Amino acid sequence: MTVHLALAQIRSRPSAFLGTFVALLFGAVVIISSGTLLLAAANAQQQPVRYRTAPVIVAADQFVDGRQLPDRARLDTRLATRLAALPQVSAAVADTAFPVTVRAAGHRAIALDGRPASSARLETTGSPAVTPRPGQTVLDARTAKRLGVSRGDTVTLTGPAGTASFRLAGVLDARAAGAWFDDAQAGRLSGRPGRADAIAVFPKKGVGTARLAERVRAVAGSAKVFTGPGRAEVENPGFAEAQETTVAMFGAMGGLSIYVSVFVVANTMSLSISQRQRETALLRGIGARPGHIRRMAAAEATLVAVLAVAAGSAPGYLLARLIFDAMHTRHLLPPGTELTFSPLPIAAAAVTGLLAAVPGSLIASYRAARSRPAEALSESVLPRRGIGPVRLLLGLGALAGGVTMAVKVLAAGGTTADKAAPFVLLVFLVAVSLLGPLLARAATEVLGLPMRLLGAxxxxxxxxxxxxxxxxxxxxxxxxxxxxxxxxxxGQQTTLTHETRVQSAAALTADRVLEAPDGLPGRVADQVAALPGVRAATGVAEVGLLAGPGHPGAKPGDRTVSGRAFSGTGTALARNLDPHVRAGSLADVRAQGPGGGTVAVDRRLADRAGTGVGRRITLWLGDGTVVRPVVAATYDRGTGVGEVLLPRATVRGHLTRQLDDRVLVRADSAAGLSRLDRELRTVAGAWPGATVRSEEATAQAREAGGEPFAWLQIMALSMIAGFAGITAANTLAMVTFEQLREVSMLRLIGTGVRTVCRIVRLEALTVALTGLAVGVTIALVTLTPLVADSTGAALPYLPPQLLLVVGAATVAMSLLATGIPLRLLLRVRPVDGVSRRS
Known part of the structure; x- marks a missing residue:
């Protein structure tokens, strides 16, 4: 009987059923697509390509206290000699790679990896036919063909150690592009002689992989030994972090989708049930018990949830496929990620739908089920205006909880604050939902003042x-x-972009900037410094670091710190860059000294690390080397210039890419800039893609750049905001459909159709403006502590055009969501409409 009553309710009020169904349908689509993408990222596995012929690979640990290193930790090549001496080993190949560009006369430069010749066997089925001598190189066949060179020709190669000419000793039919050098010369060219990225171990005939790995572990010491699919981790050390980042993002998106779905579906279900107070009161009047009412509401919610999940399964998988393909095109997925279809996301969507709809229906029907029939019938005609004391206390508690989380959790900063931000928003929205009637009444009173100027x-x-x-x-x-x-x-993106642009522009005092997409060797800065008319030239390279307190035994923080390694002296750097020093002096930043010399540190990083001028800070360089330099200066513009400024000599030999990203140039006077530009263009002509820009052009080029994962964040936002937007429009439509009797009554007493439309539009504007004001207020309260920690800005930067777009979109959505249902209501004859509820 309960199910029959639920079906009868649906037939009598299809608009309420459709409203709930739409909310549950789109919630299921978002959850299923998020869950499918999450499973794809979590199950991603890459297979070794370069190391597939070597059963055992030895590499250094790439993590420090659970934090992945920004670059790559390396091994001493002498370990390869010890491993090769094992009786079970036929060969132990020290493998390393370093960036080089190769040019030939009349052809564009090509960027590829330089490697020692002994590692060429990893690219082929056997040892290479030609082994280069000092001053010679071997190229892969495809690169040689693109450059139009053959054995005996001369090519020019640029690497971390500079530029030199090499004779082509031969061509290698390899799987990947590369240039191979004499082993000793490759070490010198890489800038890391005696260091290897990994060691590939080959067994003698009859030795199994397990036995070989066991013997290698006994000799490897603290180094890690990899076999099977684990070898791919060494081949691509960024895979684990990329997978973790992608899983975390999809997990957050899925979790947030579930929270939002529960929130909006419960809200919609509550509205749907409350719209049927009159029917519920009549059922109570003819003898229905409270349990009957609750079971009827639960049965309807269950039926709608099951139908919505079934209908949303195919669109959810389709949406996941579209997002997956778009991410694959943009190279935002870890290698080896494949999209597979699993019933788990459907189960998650079903459970979420039931958890949202059934409790929401029970809560909404609780008062009507417990009320006396006469009281329930009275409230169906004249709804209560206030809210109960329990709801008021819960609403105030949620509001206090949101403020507390914003002050305590978000202001603390770090990754915890970033992850907590969406849930702080939801706590505030729960408070708004509980205190909603009071808020709506207050908004109506405030907006009623100007609306009364419009007359009747x-x-x-x-x-x-x-x-x-x-x-x-x-x-x-x-x-x-x-x-x-x-x-x-x-707002997080616009604030970060704005602060980066503003701080970078304010900090850059150089007259000219020399940049190259593949980097510039360190000697270019020295070459530029020797030009006439140059007051100071500083090479700058962007480096990743981990940072922690300065005491021994300190652990790194929870995120990678952006650093800038500079050549020359701190005095020369200060002539090209003004990070707005708060304490100390850039002139005191130098590489000499115990523990790593001295560094300059952003003020916020110094506060988090508990350090300051004259005290030490612990830094983990890209390869895991620990240094504890003294802080010589603290500054404010870390978002624009990097959170740590340190001498190039401090990181030399600890990076894969030992090149400068740009050279900052300060002229003696403005009068000599024309001549200096000609000299700099001559220098730039020797390096592939190098350009010379003015201070203004450099700022514009930085602004044009974008973060690859920004697209992914916008995509995730679009999914959740789109779902919430559809639900908002759906709720507005439900509220409008409920006004059939009022609209019909107005028309019966002589009110024109245009006047009725204006009344409904004004009510829609009230909803839009109130929701807009509440949403922006919640966003500002949430954003302010976040951006204060990440950028140092006192307030978030919200571009006026953003607020205009959000405001216009909100108003347009509200008017459209009420306009279409209103047109349908106006088609009903007023006499018929007065006797119907919807």
Whole structure:
């Protein structure tokens, strides 16, 4: 009987059923697509390519206290000699790679990896036919063909150690592009002589992989030994971090989708049940017990949830496929990621839908089920205007909890704050949902002042909003949800971009910047410094670091720190860069001294590490080497210039890419800039793709750049905000459909159609403006402590055009979501409409 009653309710009020169904449907689509992508990223496995012929690979540990190193830790090549001496080993090949560019007359430069000749056997089925001598190189066949060179020709190669000419000793039919050198010369060219990325171990005939690995571990010491698919981890050390980042992002997206789905579906279900108070009161009047009412509501919620999940399965998988293909095109997925279809996301969507719909229906039907029939019937005609004391206390508690989380958790900064931000938003939105009727009534009173200037239309809209404050609050919440999520996520990006641009432009005092896409050898800065008319020239390279307190035994922080390694002296750097020093002096930054010399540190990083001028800070260089330099200066513009400024000599030999990203040039005077430009262009002509830019052009080029994962973040935001936006429009439509009797009554007493439309539009504007104000307020409260920690900005930067777009989109959505249902209501004859509820 309960199921029959639920079906009868659906037939009598299809608009309420459709409203709940739409919310559950789109919630299922988002959850299924997020879950499918999460499983794809979590199950990604890469297979070894370069190391597939070597059963055992030895490499250094790439983690420090669970944090992956920004670069690559390396091994001493003498370990290869010890491994080769084992009776079970036929060969132990020290493998390393370093960036080089190769040029030939009349051809564009090609960037590839330089390697020792002994590692060529990893690229072929056997040892190479030609072994280069000092001054010679071997190229892969495809690169040689592109350059139009053959054995005996001369090519020019540029690497970390500089530029030199090499005679082509031969061509190698290899799987990947590369240039091979004499082993000793390769060590010198890489800038890391005696160091290897990994050691490939080959067994003698009859020796199994397990036995070989066991013998290698006994000799390898602290180095890690890899076999099977684990060899791919050495081949691509960034895979684990890329997979972790992708899984974390999809997990956050899925988790957030579940939270949002539970929130908006429960809100929609509550509205749907509350719209049927009259029917519920009549059922109570003819003898239905509270248990019957609750079971009927639960049965309807279960039926709608099951149908919505079934209908959303195929679109959810389709959406996952579209996102997967777009990410694959943009190279945002870890290698080896494949999209497979699993029933687990459907199960998660079903459980979420039931957890959202059933409790929401039970809570919404609780009062009507417990009320006396006469009281319930009275409230169906004249809804209560206030809220109960329990709801008020819960709402104030949620509001206090949101403020506490914003002050304590978000202000603390770090990755924890980034992960907590969406949930802080949801806590605030829960408070808005609980206090919604009071908020809607207050908004109606405030907005009623200007609306009354419109005459009778404004007065009717104000009185209608005041009478239906509880209904309007149900529409305000999803609008606020869309705005809060959208402004918060986009505001983080706009603030970071704005602060980076502003701080970079303010800090750059150089007159000219010499840049090259593949980097510049360190000697270019010395060459530029020797040019006439140059006051100071500083080479700068972007490096990743880990940082922690300066005491021994300190552990690194929870994120990679951006560093800038510079050539020359701190005095020369200060002439080209002004990071707005707060304490100390850049002139005191030098590489000499115990523990790593001295460094300059961003003020916020210094505060987190508990250090300051004259005290030490612990830094983990790219390869895991630990240094504890003294802080010589602290500054403010870390977002624009990097959080650590340290001498190039401190990181020399600890990076894969030992090249400068740019050379900053300060001229003696403005009068000599024309001549200096000619000299710099001559220098730039020797390096592939090098350009000379002015200070203004450099700022514009930086602004044009973008973060690859920004697209992924915007995509995730679009999914969740789109879902919330559809739900908001759906809720507004439900509220509008409920006004059939009021609209018909107005038309019966002589109100024109245009006047009715204006009244409904004014109510929609009230919802839109209130939701917009609440959403922006929540976003500002959430964003302010986040951006203060990450950029040092006192307030988030929200471009005026962003606020205009968000405002216009919110108003347009509200008007459209009410306009279409209103057109349908106006098609009903007023006499018929007065006797119907919807």
């Amino acid at each position: 239309t404004g007065e009717l809209a104000t009185r209608g909003g005041r009478a239906r404050a509880r209904r309007l609050s149900s529409a305000i919440v999803p609008v606020a949800l869309v705005v809060a999520f959208g402004v918060t996520k986009i």
